[in-house]
Amino acid sequence: MADPVDPILSVSDLTVSFRSDGRWREVVHGVSFDVGPRETVALVGESGSGKSVSALSILRLLPRDASRIGGRVRFAGRELLAAPEAEMRRVRGDAIAMIFQEPMTSLNPVLTIGFQIAEALIRHRGLSRSAAEAEALRLLDKVRIPAARSRLHEYPHRFSGGMRQRVMIAMALACRPKLLIADEPTTALDVTIQAQILDLIKSLQDEEGMSVLFITHDMGVVAEIADRTVVMYRGRAVEAGPTARIFEAPVEPYTRSLLAAVPRLGTMAGRARPMRFPVVDRTTGLAAPTPETPDTVQAAERPVLEVRDLTTRFDIRSGLLGRVTGRVHAVEGVSFSIAAGETLALVGESGCGKSTTGRAILRLVEPLSGSVLLDGEDIIGLDPKALRARRQRMQMIFQDPFASLDPRMSVGAAVAEPLLINRLAAPREARRRAEDLLARVGLGPETAGRFPHEFSGGQRQRICIARALALNPRLIVADEAVSALDVSVKAQVVNLMLDLQAELGLAYLFISHDMAVVERVSHRVAVMYLGEIVEIGPRAAVFGDPQHPYTRKLLAAVPVPDPARRGERHALPDDEIRSPIRAPDYVPPERLYREVSPGHVVQDRGAGWTGSAAGEAAA
Amino acid sequence: MAGSTLASPSDEAPALARPPASPGRETWRRFRRHRLALASVGVLALLVGGVVFGGFLWPVAIDDIDFAAQLQGPSWDHPFGTDDLGQDLLARMIYGGRISLAVGFAAMAVASLIGVLVGALAGMSRRLLDPVLMWLTDLFLSLPQLPLLLLVIYLFRDSLKAVFGSQGGVFLMIVAVIGGLRWMPVARLVRAQFLSLREKEFVEAARSQGATAAHLVRRHILPNALGPVIVAASIEVSAAIIAESTLSFLGLGFPPDIPTWGRLLFDAKDHLDVAPHWALFPGGAIFLTVLSINFIGDGLRDALDPRRVL
DSSP states (O other), X not given: OOOSSOOSEEEEEEEEEEEETTEEEEEEEEEEEEEOTTOEEEEEOOTTSSHHHHHHHHTTOSOTTTEEEEEEEEETTEETTTSOHHHHHHHBTTTEEEEOSOTTTSSOTTSOHHHHHHHHHHHHHOOOHHHHHHHHHHHHXXXXXXXXXXXXXXXXXXXXXHHHHHHHHHHHHTTOOSEEEEXXXXXXXXXXXXXXXXXXXXXXXXXXXXXXXXXESOHHHHHHHOSEEEEEETTEEEEEEEHHHHHHSOOSHHHHHHHHHSOOTTTTTTOOSOOOOOOBOTTTOOBOXXXXXXXXXXXXXXXXXXXXXXXXXXXXXXXXXXXEEEEEEEEEEEEEEEOTTOEXXXXXXXXXXXXXXXXXXXXXXXXXXXXXXXXTEEOTTOOHHHHHHHGGGEEEEOSOTTTTSOTTSOHHHHHHHHHHHTTOSOHHHHHHHHHHHHHHTTOOGGGGGSOGGGSOHHHHHHHHHHHHHTTOOSEEEEESTTTTSOHHHHHHHHHXXXXXXXXXXXXXXXXXXXXXXXXXXXXXXXXXXXXXEEEEEEHHHHHHSOOSHHHHHHHHHSOOSOGGGTTOSOOOOOOOOOOOEEOTTOOOOOOOEEEEETTEEEEOOSSSOOSOHHHHHHO | OOTTSOOOOSOSSOOOOSOOOOHHHHHHHHHHHOHHHHHHHHHHHHHHHHHHHHHHHXXXXXXXXXXXXXXXXXXXXXXXXXXXXXXXXXXXXXXXXXXXXXXXXXXXXXXXXXXXXXXXXXXXXXXXXXXXXXXXXXXXXXXXXXXXXXXXXXXXXXXXXXXXXXXXXXXXXXXXXXXXXXXXXXXXXXXXHHHHHTTSHXXXXXXXXXXXXXXXXXXXXXXXXXXXXXXHHHHXXXXXXXXXXXXXXXXXXXXXXXXXXXXXXXXXXXXXXXXXXXXXXXXXXXXXXXXXHHHHHHHHHHHTOTTSOO
16 A cells, blocks of 8 residues: 555555464464554454454554464564563553453452553553542543543443443543554444544544554444554455445455445335345355345234233342342333234334343343233233243343353253253154254254354354244344344344245344345334333334434434445434433333324424433434 | 354354254263363263262271271382271272262252252342342351261261161261251352343243243243353362261261271371371372362353354
8 A cells, every 4th residue: 555654554465373172273363454553444244354452453452372473563664573571561562552341340349440541651651640630530521521521530330331431441541542443343333432432542543643453243334433444354354445336335344244234224214124135255246136025914804912001120139138229110101002914113222121121021030010911811910830831922032142042051952951841742753843943044963963162153043043943933032132143144144034034934132233234134123211111103214214312312323334425414412322320219200202203203302312412412 | 252243243144163062962072172081081980980889999908906006107018008007098088988979069059059049040030039048048158067067966976877777877967957947048149140130131031932930931041041150060069078077077977887988098197207098099089080070160151152153
């Protein structure tokens, strides 16, 4: 790349090998890229593509005895791979700073954040304690932490995830680094918080004049932030170039398939039914035509699931006698229904009660009040035995497919288990059925004897789907079922779920925080905020004509995988997601709902709605 | 594994190299990879085989008193030497080893059984049972073990002797006392495992499929909780052998004429300066048994865990 100015970081022919079982295995094969001054370069790729390893090896943070780094890494005229360890320590955190994915674990919980920032300043910049504290305060102001002066002496647990990531960024900025390496800094955060952090990184980069190496798997984030993009696949940089060029005219087949699999908000305008993701050939990069999904909704019949005024609260007890000192109002007066063959998406940010709603419907947590009608029969109040029988008709798919499979049980046994538990088949018959089910989700019968750890994430999720199908359920509650998967795998699993819905007439309660995927798969959408549904309606109506300020804010925060539309977004206020914890004597206010169009119902924001006023201003 | 990390390590392309073996064979293959455990199986087999069949190969009476051969070191006549009455130590160790090992394994079984039962009940209960059982566990943990052992033996030795005979009675009592006083670590371990496992998603998944609590425990929770229990149980064997040795050493275990390994140590202590072999052989046997059982426990834990890449 012929840059007019010298790059600040120049990585050429980087190879990284790890030792496993006494053998060296190369995981990064000759990666080269440059980062110019004040430039943001994104390393993008799916998990296992070697993007994080590449970044860690730039700072030589990999375990020295189990890894080998080859090639050249030049930073500001210095060769980093040949530098002595003492010099590397000066580079780390001083000239190059790094922020990580998990803001929850990167701060020491027993020290105040002011102390932790000041510590870095005293060590690296040689400031006195009082000067360091003043500087720490300035940095907290800089990363837009509200009321920074009063929060300087608080401990990390008092900060939310987004605020902690701000603290981490403040620490990274402490020594005015020339280069900031950000390793998936927003992956663990909610969309509205992610948008805030991305905005923050962008504006800080302008103010401080740093370069940023941004590692992510999210093409939307790339489009939002990067000047140039390096696409990584299986340890190789398959394509590099200006972000706009990569998005407009990808050359490599892999880049094309990756971009085709990225769900884009707004592509579904004018379509009533869910749509499959296009299937792209990895070798040619050509997309096969997307078959139209049939109309699966059985609107005339009685809905499979009718939920009325479902409320779930958790007591918070403290003190010696375990007195109730507060309640988490996880789900408050939630009502909706799902017809056979219909997908209702439940969207919202972490802590909004969407998962609890899903669990309460299956009575995996006991709801406090309300009714859950499955095929017209209320399952609240059923005795355990009757409940177990009803659970056959509703199944659940969980977010983490590895955690939801027993590591000691072979895949065939796991899929056959529901049949055996409910005495629906003899062991031999159950085995055979399990193989059929595995075949149905695209796995060969020979996989039945293997254990979950031998499969990739997408395959494990297929196994979980096969297990959920074993009992011929009418309803499947998919709790963030595709959120942990890579984009291309996510597309495949979503396609599988749509195919199964068309074949079997399944009803889905699709719980997700990912608005773009939700737009793709759902017939209707319900938006949850602080335990309540604030807006529910047909997908086209909710996405096309959002009425509630929170829905608008949520939609505005979704990163758009289109660099041309960068900056179109409204600036988001730096507020946090509010907590649903209330005093024990709290009585939730009466909510009023109004119908905007047929089926599209919005919570009237009277005195009850206390969300951000800026969300309304943005509208 | 953090919930927010990407769960997919690679592409959809299946990277399944080995054909699946049957679970039993697979476990054995994994166990064989653990060299120390495999060697320990050999050592333990030698010790157990020695005490069980040694009597046939070395048919010397354990109470043959020969004052001409007092406190002799190892020789061809007496491979392990003799004690102060000229009794053959090898024969005595073969005989006593049966009792020591039997006490060890039986006490381990008792302790593990009670521990798993108490731990599982506490771990599955969501109401009052859990705190009550844990208070009981804490209570037992706070009891001073040795004085209690002495008290129990003092109180019940004679009545048990009357019912089960001298050896049988003491055996039962020692197993019950050691097992009954050493279940607490296992119970706590099992409870902790249950508490974390019962909230795991795969348990919840089974629950949503209509599984009963008994099924959850049997198929999902217990098998996954067993790894640490196996290690704890293997340590329990060694602890029981040592506890029995302590009792015998204090002269409170089996009657003095039954030469358990601990009793042999007790008898040898007065002659350590002139006849160190007397203490070295039983001490070494206890040491080897305990060590090899611990290694086997380690190996078993790894072998029974299909997640481990071995």
